[in-house]
Amino acid sequence: MATESNGAAFSRRDFLQQLQGWGGTALMMAGMDALGFGIASAATAPPNLTGGGAGKKVIVLGTGVAGLTSAYELSSAGYDVTVLEARDRVGGRSYTARKGTKLTELGGEPQVCDFDEGYYINPGPWRIPYSHRGYLHYAKKFKVGLELFNNENEHSYIKFDKGTGPLAGRPVRKQEITADTRGYANEILAKQVRQGALDAEFAPGDKELFLDYLRSEGYLTKDDFKYIGTDGRGMDENPGAGLDPGVPSTPHKLTDILHSQTWRTLQSVGSLDMQHTMFEPIGGMDQLPAGFVRNLKPIIRLGHVVEKISQTPDKVTVAYTDSDGQKGTVTGDYCVCTIPLSVLRGIDLDVTPEFKEAITGVSYALVCKIGLQMKTRFWEDNHQIYGGHVYVDDPGVNVISLPSTGWLGEKGVVLGFYPQGASAARVSAMSLAGRRDYALSVGQKVFPEYTDSNDGSFSIAWHRVPFNMGGWAQWTEEGRAKYYPKLLEPQGRLYLAGEHLSYITGWQEGGIESAWSQISKLHKRAMAAA
């Protein structure tokens, strides 16, 4: 997720800093609200829903994290809550495939996960940024154990086939590319600075400090600012005991790195949602939904597929078909609907034509994943890679991700591909066996042990999954302006919530914070009416 503001952010920041100068933090916060930063989009705790539920009944549709958050907070606040879930499990996209997990995509073959007991893949969300405080709030509250997710591994490989030269078409350790690219870049810049070519850039006293920085950042030699390698790029022989100081390695040539394209994996700092520290729930992504369920009264009705939502001025009624084929309705004072817009657009809704149009105004991500169970943890045993990602430039794979759980254990489940967009369309058109074989063929070129070690797989193409029909909402700038605001407002007694109604789309945090935001509005209205 790229941030949406660039140049404009600076002027807004300047403005806010001025406000803070004049009126302190309170004025600055008011200013943030006025500028549309929206306190809710940076919420760190659930809303305080005081006053009881006034005997009001709320129907929550969907049990992804948005639905579970809504159900938990509203029922805790005293509302009479009923939850309808289409599937025979809770969690929505926040789920985990393990032995026996069944999935049949639209137009696809039936699939049963054939992993060994205790092994799993998170086919949907799989990593929790430290900035996602809503998720962390509930993880802490429900005692869902977290472990570190290794989102960056310098000892992992980059294997780019589309570049040219001696570094193309073979796995290269990321640490070599990082050290050499930055080393040379700093050397070149230092040379220019020392020659006086950039004097105009510096205030008095800056230049020497800047050179100090370049030398430090690029591991340049002390006196002549040359990059000649550094132990962090890896050693030809690691140091040992006794008389074994190790053997240093030789940097690649700058031209070889440039033409290999491998430098494309480097960025000065991880994007906001990709930095250390990253977490994952111990035991799988389904552990947070399970935590919600442990703390909810039994108000969830599984296997209830929503067919129609109708309204009167006073009530909202949801018609459903249950897993036995029985039709029925449930009526309440309000409805919080967390069904993805990709699915909601196919449901009979009692809303204005403008609202209906807005629901269709966003596209959903095509995205695939495959979990490959491996008989041995060869990436650890033979390659000393503990978690993190192998980067490949085949867009049908993108990354091969190594598990951040079960370290040094017997087996492990590797994420074998993670394509998006048109590449996901192509991968998802393959048979289940075809997807597996394709993933294996790409991984084989990185790890010689790959194919022989494989003894199970589970793949998913989210755009073909019933009740999801896509990975996440992908708003365009036009859609954000034209449709998004409409969907944030209730339609009669219907409130929408989910990652699609946030600026944190494609993350569980978006679902949680959207739920907080929408149930706050609902509560305010219910209390005003009481």
Added chain:
Amino acid sequence: MKRLVALAFSALALGTSAKAQTAGATLFAQNCSACHQLTGLGVKGAFPALAGDPFVVGDPKNPTYVLLHGRGGMPNFSEDLSDADIAAVLSYVRSSWGNHAPPLDAALVAAVRGGGAAPPKERSVLPGH
């Protein structure tokens, strides 16, 4: 002699068109069938049917534009498929499952692209989410 040439020519044309049809079918199976299904019937409420769709068999510039820019849930294929590929797959779609619209050529796709430059597509080396 004239007749012989004409025969040979039509055989050649037929051969070429059969070959294009096969290429189009393969491209469709690889890139489109996950959603629109091999039957061209799509999935009701999820993926539109291409069989009998007036948009698909109408002015070929319109479906070409959709392949180059995406629409709704459909991704853009501008960087994944060449002009010739897009012409082949659309010609296949326009003449399959009871559709009877004429084929289109790569030149039309290039014209719709406008200047031949594909619109830049966001493709990060590091996948988000």
